[in-house]
Amino acid sequence: MPITHDGANAKRFERLRAHRAVRAAWLALPLVALVSIFTVSDLRGVDFGDHWDELPWQVRPVRDMVASGLLLPRATIYPSLVRWMILVPALPGAIRDLLKPGKDPREVQKALAAKIDTPAYLLTLRRIFIAVCALTIVWVYGAALAFRRRRWEAFIAAAGVALSWEYAYHARWVASDSILVQFSALTLFMLALFHRTERPRWLYAAAAAVAAGLGTGTKYPGAILLVPVFLASVFALPIKDIRAQVLRLVALGGIAVAVYLVVSPSTVMDPFTFIEKTRWIATYYKTEHHAGHWVPSAWQHWKVVFWYLTLAYFSPFRAVAVTWFAGAILGAILWLRRDWRGGLVLISFPLALLAFFCCTYLVVIVRNYLALGPFLAIAAARGSGELFERLPPGWARRIFAGLLALLLSIQAIWLVRAGEGIRHYDQKAYARAAIAY
Secondary structure: OOOOHHHHHHHHHHHHHHHHHHHHHHHHHHHHHHHHHHHHHHHHOOOOOOOOOHHHHHHHHHHHHHHHOOOOOOOOOOOOHHHHHHHHHHHHHHHHHHHOOOOOHHHHHHHHHHHHOOHHHHHHHHHHHHHHHHHHHHHHHHHHHHOOOOHHHHHHHHHHHHOOHHHHHHHOOOOHHHHHHHHHHHHHHHHHHHHHHOOHHHOOOOOHHHHHHHHHHHOHHHHHHHHHHHHHHHHHOOOOOHHHHHHHHHHHHHHHHHHHHHHOOHHHHOHHHHHHHHHHHHHHHHHOOOOOOEOOOHHHHHHHHHHHHHHOOOOOOHHHHHHHHHHHHHHHHHHHHHOHHHHHHHHHHHHHHHHHHHHHOOEOOHHHHHHHHHHHHHHHHHHHHHHHHHOOOOHHHHHHHHHHHHHHHHHHHHHHHHHHHHHOOOHHHHHHHHHHO
16 A cells, blocks of 8 residues: 555654654763762762761751641751751651541651651652752753853763762752752853843743742852842843843842742741841851861962862862863853853852852851852863864864863762762771871
8 A cells, every 4th residue: 555645754754753862862871971970979878977967957957847836947047948858758658647537647747757857867868969969960061052062061061060079979968058059050051041042031930030049048148149140131131221120130139039038938937036047157157266167367268269179179189170170260261252241140150159258257168169060160161162172183182082081080980989988888998098198
């Protein structure tokens, strides 16, 4: 029976769709590989022991909230979004128990409060936090593509955070900092889409302003994410149109504040405690030594952070870390020369966050600077891409590509070994390393 013209078109369409699906899967493989290395190595090392910040500052306030019977987080030195994340895994079982006929709600409440403080629940939370932190890799990869960079550059950008030992280390904790990194990457992704399309929706609903609001609801310095959002808005409108500029800035700020208040209602429901706690932590960071995490001046603060970002953030191997950071500086400079508006949006958040901490506080804790990672990774990828283009075609480019592959392989192997080192603990090896240190 002869094939009709419509039948031939349908088969051709099916082949084309299958080809596109295969091509999309093939192009997604590098990203999947990065996410897998990050997630699996972190999950393998999830049972690393105790951390001083998790139970007293994150988990126990949620347990106390459940025990009080009022499922609203009290105001503390942290906003509330992470508290909701901690509560979520316990809710399905509690809801099922409450729906059972004759079940005493108070018994369910007591069981729920007891469950939250168990070691097994803490490990569950760590796994959830690792999964959320893995989204950072996806957002950075998408941001690089939205900035019209090549796919291999997007891969380099994503690898900057996926293979960063510092980010992988902190992503295992039930803490606010690594989640803030995820929202800083999401904000950057939305800003990249706005830069590419110039459509205001990437600044407004479900976009940059919302991501900045969620970042603020994760940790208060997340409010600094509004700096690049505001800059992108200002550059997109005529400078002389003051009315349009002010209206859009007010709208963006209003959206971010509204989102923050939704996830942190204690700001207005418990205002006196909120003011008390935020003043206390601000004063503490200005005056206390915090167990040695302290510098005597703003100059020393800048110096410590600079060396951390240069020698440690991207890699446990100093030569590799310096190479990554040098690429980020080069990429930022070239970006400013080619597109000063886009470059200024890119570097505004790192500069504003560093200025806020380094010029205001004497306490130095490196996790406060993790949120810079996505912005530095995008800049490093730009630096790598520009350097590759300036090399003569042929052996020079092949050597450069080989060196990049070697650096990424070293990072990946180290992460895998680190996870397995926690899984298969060798006390003698760690004792020898401690003595050598």
